[in-house]
Amino acid sequence: MRSGSPHGRRSGPWPRARRPLLLLLTLVVSLLLPLLLAPSLAGPPAPGSSYALAQAAPFNRPSHYPLAQRPDPRLYQPHADWIGRLILPSAAETDRDPGDWVWVEIEHAPTTAVALQGQVLRLGWAQRPVLQELVERVSTDVRFAPEARAIEAQGNVLPRRLDGRRRVGPLQSLAGARPNDDLIVQLEEVELEPAADGPSRLSIGRPPLQISGRYVGLGRILGPVASQPERFRVQHWSPERGDFSGPEDVVRVPQQPRDRYGRWISTPRGLSSNPVGAQGWYLYGAPDAEGLFTVQAIRPRALHLLSPDAVLPTTREGLPYILRGNWANTPRQRGRIRRVLLGENWQAGDRALLIHSFGGIGGPGGERISGFTVTGHFAFGEARVVNDAITGEPRFDLRYHQIYANNPNGIVSGTQDWTAFSGDLQRGWLGSRPISDVLIKLRPFDDLTVAGQPLSLLQELANQAEVLMARYRSGDGSGVSTVTPSTSCVQDSSQALFIAIDRLRRRTANEPELRRWIKAHPQENSSQAFRQLAGLSSSLDELLSPFGMVRSDWRHNAAVVAGGSFVRGETGVDALLSWRSMLPRRAHDDMARVFLQHGASLWFLRSNQLAGGDTSLEPLAPTLLLGQIPILSTLLRRLSDALFAPLGAASLGSALAVVAAYAALALPLGWGSGFLSPWRLEALGPSLRAVPGLLLMPALGEELLFRVALLPHPLEGESLAGSAAWGALSVGLFVLYHPVAARCWYPAGRGVFGDGRFLVQCTLLGAACVLSYGLSGSLWPPVLLHGLAVTLWLWGLGGRARMQEQPQLSP
Structure with a gap:
């Protein structure tokens, strides 16, 4: 990677020559962005949060699913080996036992530890340097800011139980993110520590993964049971025959309460008639007290199979598809999916970067659009090709690094499985928004080892995203995380990527033996991959810092160590210095373009209000600035690209x-x-x-x-x-x-x-x-x-x- 300036950025007269333009644009953006950030809701919302409205339904509370109730093992499998419900310890407990730990109720454990199911154990971190650094960097005292009450009055969920606590770490901010102890997680790299003075303790080698549903089954939904609209007949998958000829079952797909804006986030109406369901649905949930399997999340089998609807040549059709084809005719695609592959085929074991975006909710019951711009959402994540536990076929397994501000739905900033963020019936967006997941396979994302030194952009990005997600959960100690032009899901995801690149660059710059080895072995596969990673980082530099000047808050936060304090950019200049990552659509398209140009293979997985039975809604693609006036939006995009194209x-x-x-x-x-x-x-x-x-x-x-x-x-x-x-x-x-x-x-x-x-x-x-x-x-x-x-x-x-x-x- 490049070195030279302290943060590997360009220097010289050209960035200084751009500063008058930067000041002019700052003024323009200061005038335009209040329109974009204004409330985009149709009609006055009901008081309180959507989370509180959902909690009024018993099936949205953990107590509705007794741990003693287990489904038929022929039809349903555990969602993961280790599943638990996080419980925030009391302030008195953390005073007696300092450190970042929480209680976890074990909802499922592997056969070697099945006796732990139903127990409440202490959960902490494994003794690994990267985890200790995470805890030390983000642990903070929480004192709610004066504006917290106003943010709550707007219907947002704040971590009220954390207010007044000292040294809140990432585990405690996760467990205390909602008013109730209802966060269900998958635990990975679990270590069991027998304790002489009480119950065993658990430690984990990776941050918890938010999931939905303890069990999962695969079936074809045949239709509702007569006079019981929430109950559906399901024909299960037969592993022996490899088709849907297994036993028939009845499950409950509950109708979720309307949210505070009067919309259904999901509805079972139209579920059995959706053509996508011909290839089956994965049903995630658990039995209720009567043993009836109740669905908490749903995933279409077809969406994540390695079966593209189209394979396009990257050189001729790659960029046009990214910019225009991926979101084309979104309102008319309602209820459909589309899978497009750019590049080579994939196989089991492949790992990939994930770029996620969703659009808006249109139609009579949808959101009001501000400034002719559908802003949408952005996140990074990770994808793997795995062999499905039920069918044995290769499919994609997706998880998101969701940097998420305070919101009415109770969505918690953190790493989330696809089922928790997209497929969850209570708060997932599968049925109400168009979603784009772009999977990017490039060799340097894998665990690259050069001269014995591990170098993985994918892992480093995950590490830095965990820092940002934990900061959002605590609001850097204020309890408040809101969206501004300079601090948002897309800007701070980009910050995580910048810091990841910066850290990898520093490591290579400080390892002279590594650089000598690369120079002495230019034909080695690892050396070629390293050079590819270096070229990619240069292109990402130009994308993340288009004026050639790194934002001061990003530069400061990259250097924060234990005991340091983070800063957040709040000015128009901060936003303009990273203007390419100000709108989710722009960042989504530009990131995909850069990786494509560096030889990556890309999968596009698109869904459009899938199984959404509310006909008053329609999917709206995210747009660029003034995107609902296409001619003007195109002119603005061309002008910005032409004004600030790097001149190398x-x-x-x-x-x-x-x-x-x-x-x-x-x-x-x-x-x-x-x-x-x-x-x-x-x-x-x-x-x-x-x-x-x-x-x-x-x-x-x-x-x-x-x-x-x-x-x-x-x-x-x-x-x-x-x-x-x-x-x-x-x-x-x-x-x-x-x-x-x-x-x-x-x-x-x-x-x-x-x-x-x-x-x-x-x-x-x-x-x-x-x-x-x-x-x-x-x-x-x-x-x-x-x-x-x-x-x-x-x-x-x-x-x-x-x-x-x-x-x-x-x-």
Whole structure:
């Protein structure tokens, strides 16, 4: 990875030259973003939280599912080996026994520890450096901020039980995130510690994973039981036959209470008739007191199978699919799924980065859209290809690193299994929002070992996401985590990625033996993967810090160690310094694009209000700024991409090559036709004073119109033929513009702008500007080329004389 500056970022005059633009954009964003962050709810909400409304239904409380009740083992399997319900210890208990620990009621244990089921045990961390660092970095005293009461009054769930506690660590902030002890988790890398003075203790080697349902079965839903709309007949999977010819069963899929906005997050209506269900549903839940299996989460089997609906070539169709195809026609896709593969096939054992996003809820009962923008949501996560425990077939297993602010639904910031975040019937979004999960397989994500040193961007990102998620749960000690332009799910997920890259870069910079080994073994697979990771980190740097300046809060938080304090960016400048990760849709698309360009294989898993029986709702794709006005949104995207495209050595070299080629053609043609006079520099002072005005108009004005607004930006992935067609149109309109201008509003140009020799020069200039823009993706090379050509023509090649001594406007 790159080294040099303390945080591996670019230095030099270019970032400083961008600062006036940064200040101007800060003002614009300060005016626009309050519209985006305004409440986007349809109608006044009911008092209280959606979580409290859901808790009024007995089936949403753990007590509804006695641990002694177990389903038929032929039909249902445990969701995981170790499952527990976290219980927050009292303040007196933590005073007597300091440290980050909680109680856990064991809901399921492997056969070697089955006697522990039903017991309440002490749960702590294994003695591992990465876990101890996590605890030491994020443990904090919690004192609710003055605005906490107002945040609660808006219907948000705050960790009220943590208020006033000292040294709250990540386990305690997780257990105390909701008013009730109802957080169900999967425990991984469990170590059992027998205690002489009481019950055994458990320690874990990974942070708890939030899940839904103790047991899981796979079946095809046949239809509701007569006169009992919440009960459904299910034909279970037969492992022997490999189809749905197993025993028939009756399960309960409860109708969840409406949330505080009057919407159903999920509903069983339409579940049995959904075509996606032909391949079966995974049903997660547990038996109630009467032994009736009650579904708490649902997952369509088809969505996570390794069976794409389409396989697209990455070079030709990859970028267009990311930018346009993935979310195309979302409202019309209601109730459907789509799976698209870009690149090579996957197999069991593959690990991948996950980029998650969801959109909005439209329709008569949906959310009100603010500022013509559907903001949506963003998260990183991890995907694995596993062999399914029921069918034996390979499928995707997904978990999210959800950096989530205070919310009415009781969604807890933390690592969540797909069942807890998407499939959960009480608070999951499967039935009410469109969801995109992009799975990215790239070799450096695996546990890369170079010269005996483990290097894994995937693992380091998970570590840093845990820090951010724990900080959100405690509100950095304030109890409050809200969304602003600079602190949000997408901005802070990006912060976690930046810190992960920064830490890997520091490790490699501080290991001279590692760098010597890589230099001495350039053909080794691990060395090639390391170089790929280094190139990827450079591209991600440009994405996360598009101005070449790292946000001060990110830089500070990357260096926090035990006992340090974190800071949160709160200004418009902070938001602008990471503007590419301000909106979830922008970050979702740009991240996927960068990984694709570095050779990754991508899976796109899309669902659109799947099994959502509420016909008053429709799925809305997340958008860019002003995305519901497509033309304006496209122009804003192209303008931002063109203004702030990084200009590296390759871009500058290509721009100089275009200038040289343009001069080699234009000058001989101009002199040969007599249109250009022999070179003679006129008054130096006036010519220099004219340069700023000429750069502004015609150079900047015309390039914004004929290149930026008209041409697809290189990041849009237009094909070569398409780019050539748009380029030809751009040049044609650019040439036509001049005689039209002379005839309609600029009479001073009539003597020149209709001259065929001028139009030839204009054609060459337009073609050169199109080429320099296409090669660099930046507005500035064509502006400088345009301004240079006009200035030299006017003040050195006889242009002022031809314009009758009126140099104000020119081609």
